[in-house]
Each structure stands twice: as C-alpha cells, then as structure tokens.
Amino acid sequence: MRTIKFLLQKEFRQIFRNRAILMLILVMPVMQLIILPLAADYEIKNINLSVVDHDHSPYSRQLISKVTASGYFRLEGYHASLKAAYGFIEQDQADLVLEIPQGFERNLIREGEQPLFIAINAINGAKAGLGGAYLADIIRDYNQDIRVAQVEPTRFGTSPSIEVVTSNRFNPLLNYQFFMVPGILAILLTMVGGFLSALNIVKEKEVGTIEQINVTPIKKHHFILGKLIPFWILGNVVFTLGLLVSWIIYGIFPQGNILAMYGFVWVYLLAVLGFGLLISTYTDTQQQAMFIMFFFMMVFILMGGLFTSIDSMPGWAQVLSALNPVSYLVEVMRMIILKGSGWAAILPHLGAILGFAVVLNGWAIWNYRKIR
Known part of the structure; x- marks a missing residue:
C-alpha cells in the first residue's frame, strides 16, 4: 500500500501540473453533453416538398395546406410539370414530389377514389423513408376526413370501429433527448x-522515465494500479x-437505483x-496509441x-x-435512468463487464515488460 501511495502522489502531481489537460478532462465532456443531444435528433423535420397540382381545386389546396401545416414539410414551390x-x-x-392529377376532386366525389403520385429522393434512406411515411400518413388522415364529411349523420352507427389507446411507458412525451x-x-x-489511460504509459516511454521505473523494485501490478486509480477517480x-x-439542462434524473448505476460505472x-x-x-x-484507440472507439x-x-x-x-x-453501459444507463431498474435487472450486464475488467487488466499486467 505504501508503494501505491507514492505512485498515486506522482500521478496526481503530473495530472494537476498540466492545467490544460485537466480542463479538457473536465470541461470538454460537459460541453459535448450540452451540445450533442441538441444536434443528434431522430425526428426528421424541414422536409422539402415540391407540388405538381394539375387540379387546382379546393380539395387539392386543402390537401396541400394539411401537409404543410403538419410542421414536418417545407413547401419549396409549385411546378407545372413533373x-x-x-x-x-x-x-x-x-x-419529395407530390403530384395531384387533374380531376382529383371530381373523382373523389363521384368515384370515391383517386390515386396520387409521390416521388422520393432516396439518397438519404432514413430521411426518405420517414418523409414518405409522414406524407402517406397525412394523406390517409385527409382521406378519412373526406369520408367523414361525405357520410350523412345517422342516429345509430352503422359500422363498427376499433379504438386504440396507447400508453408511452418510461418516456411519455417521446422526447428523444431522454433516449x-x-x-x-x-x-x-x-x-x-x-x-x-492509453496515453499514460506511452508518455512515460517517450519521456524516458519508464526506464527509471523499470529498475526500481516496484512490482508490475503496483505500477498498473498506480496508473489506473487516478483516472478511475477522474472518470467518476x-x-x-x-x-x-443531464438533470440541470435536460431535466433527466435517474428513476432507478443510483447506487446500482454508480456500482456498474465503477x-x-x-x-x-x-x-x-x-x-x-x-x-x-x-x-x-491514439490511432489504435480511435479505431476501437469508432467500432465501440x-x-x-x-x-x-x-x-x-x-x-x-x-x-x-x-x-x-x-453496449452494456449504454443499455444499463437507459435501464436505470429511464426504466427505473435496480440491481436485479443489471446483474447479467455487471457480470459481463466484470469479466472484461478481470481479463483486460490481467492482460495489461502480464504484458507490461519490466526489468527484474
């Protein structure tokens, strides 16, 4: 323990001596956590829509107004041809391009049906899929409004209907930031x-102090622990x-066992x-070390x-x-913060991470070459 104590003093002095790195460690993650959730939005908005209206009827104008009023589409303009x-x-x-054929209103009233043509720019598959789904849903809703307006009110309902009531668990407002x-x-x-941690031992090699440490009676596991504990504290x-x-900016507070969350993070x-x-x-x-860690981080x-x-x-x-x-940490964070999970729910994930910790640290101790 006395040896580890001296090693920790050395590491903390090196960390606090470099104020720039210390500020990056503490300030950079906070700034990223404030900015990134505001940009990483799953909801697709401001979809540019071009309209080709060959009918120019009240029904076609009503449909276009309903589409633009949804808040998802931005009307780029009307065109005379496809x-x-x-x-x-x-x-x-x-x-997207929405083409309304000539006779749109007449065919809806007389024949009860009228096909529409939608062309979608599918270079961005996610935006194309969601944009097409939004537009199709709005058209279906518009079609239902027309059917209701054309049916004469009767005293008793002649057709059965199914009412679906949904309940959004864990994220009632469907706020993507909570996810x-x-x-x-x-x-x-x-x-x-x-x-x-990847840069720590390598820095000792580049500066040359690793050779001085190698000729001391410090054991390998003491050296690794001396390198690991300071960054473990900074990580917490x-x-x-x-x-x-998360709590101050986004109003996100863990619904589950906070001690379980910290235990998993440790x-x-x-x-x-x-x-x-x-x-x-x-x-x-x-x-x-930077290039190798960057490669694995991208995969992770x-x-x-x-x-x-x-x-x-x-x-x-x-x-x-x-x-x-x-993947284990992301899932556990969402389980505890959003679902309110406790120890029992995260035990399988905790066991897997504990296995990673034992294998990786044991491997690092074994692979660290020290002159005896």
Whole structure:
C-alpha cells in the first residue's frame, strides 16, 4: 500500500501540473453533453416538398395546406410539370414530389377514389423513408376526413370501429433527448477513460522515465494500479458532472437505483481503463496509441447501440456487440435512468463487464515488460 501511495502522489502531481489537460478532462465532456443531444435528433423535420397540382381545386389546396401545416414539410414551390419537379430533386432542392392529377376532386366525389403520385429522393434512406411515411400518413388522415364529411349523420352507427389507446411507458412525451443523453454520457465516459489511460504509459516511454521505473523494485501490478486509480477517480468525477448536466439542462434524473448505476460505472471504468492500459503496453508512441484507440472507439460507438438498435443488426454484428463493453453501459444507463431498474435487472450486464475488467487488466499486467 505504501508503494501505491507514492505512485498515486506522482500521478496526481503530473495530472494537476498540466492545467490544460485537466480542463479538457473536465470541461470538454460537459460541453459535448450540452451540445450533442441538441444536434443528434431522430425526428426528421424541414422536409422539402415540391407540388405538381394539375387540379387546382379546393380539395387539392386543402390537401396541400394539411401537409404543410403538419410542421414536418417545407413547401419549396409549385411546378407545372413533373419534369420540372424532378429537376428540383436532382439539384437537392426537394426531398419529395407530390403530384395531384387533374380531376382529383371530381373523382373523389363521384368515384370515391383517386390515386396520387409521390416521388422520393432516396439518397438519404432514413430521411426518405420517414418523409414518405409522414406524407402517406397525412394523406390517409385527409382521406378519412373526406369520408367523414361525405357520410350523412345517422342516429345509430352503422359500422363498427376499433379504438386504440396507447400508453408511452418510461418516456411519455417521446422526447428523444431522454433516449440520447444517457447513451452520449456513456460514450463520453468511455472516451475520457480510454484515451487517457492509453496515453499514460506511452508518455512515460517517450519521456524516458519508464526506464527509471523499470529498475526500481516496484512490482508490475503496483505500477498498473498506480496508473489506473487516478483516472478511475477522474472518470467518476466526469460521470457525476454528466449526471448534473443531464438533470440541470435536460431535466433527466435517474428513476432507478443510483447506487446500482454508480456500482456498474465503477466496474465499467476498471474495464475501459484496463483496455487503455493494455493498448499502451503494446505501443511505443502516443501517436500509435491514439490511432489504435480511435479505431476501437469508432467500432465501440457505431456498434454500441447508441444510434442503431443492436437487435436490428445482422447476426454476426450482434455477436461482435456482445464483445463491446460500450453496449452494456449504454443499455444499463437507459435501464436505470429511464426504466427505473435496480440491481436485479443489471446483474447479467455487471457480470459481463466484470469479466472484461478481470481479463483486460490481467492482460495489461502480464504484458507490461519490466526489468527484474
């Protein structure tokens, strides 16, 4: 313990001596947590719509007004022909084209049906799919309004109807920030812990102090613990600041057991710090460590369930996600903060992360080469 105490004093002095790095550790994650959830919006808005109205009837104008009043579409203009509207799509000035044929109102009243044509710019598949779905839903709602207006009111209802009542659990207002903020906090915690620990031992190699440490009687596991504990403490500070920002800025407060959340984060930090230290034992320069850590971070983020559901991934990707520690933290954060889960619900995830921590730190201790 006395040896570890001296090592911790050395590490903390190095950390607090460099005020710029300390500010980056504490200020940068807070600023990112404030900005990123405001930009990472799953809701598609401001969809540019071009209209080709060959009918120019009250019904067609009513349909266009209903579409633009929804708040999802922005009317780019009217066109005399479908070819002119296609030109707007080719110039990326329009995302959708709605063509209303001649005789739209007459056919609706006399024949009870009238097909419409919708052309969608599908370069951005997500925007195209959601935009087309929004427009189709608005047209169906408009069609239902017309049917109700044309049916004569009767004393008794002649056709049965099914009423569906929905209840949104855990996120009643469907606020995307409630879904994104816990995941972004998990990613920031991983980046801070992973990058700092990955650069730590490598910095000793570049400066040359690693050789002085190697000839001392310090044991390998003492050295690794001395490198791990300071950043474990800083990681908890960053996590606490992130929770405060989530509560103050977005009004998100954990619904579940806070102690369970911190307990999971404590074990998770051991795993991600061990991974960073493992990388630092294999690299000789900070540049090498940065590139390797960046590669793994991209994989962790994109396959961690933050933006894309793991259940929607191919089978092989789901297997790889089981080896991704970030996926466990993202899921646990959402379980505790939104669903109100406790120890019993997170125990399987905690066991997996504990396995990561033991393997990665054991590997880092074994791989650290020290002169005896």
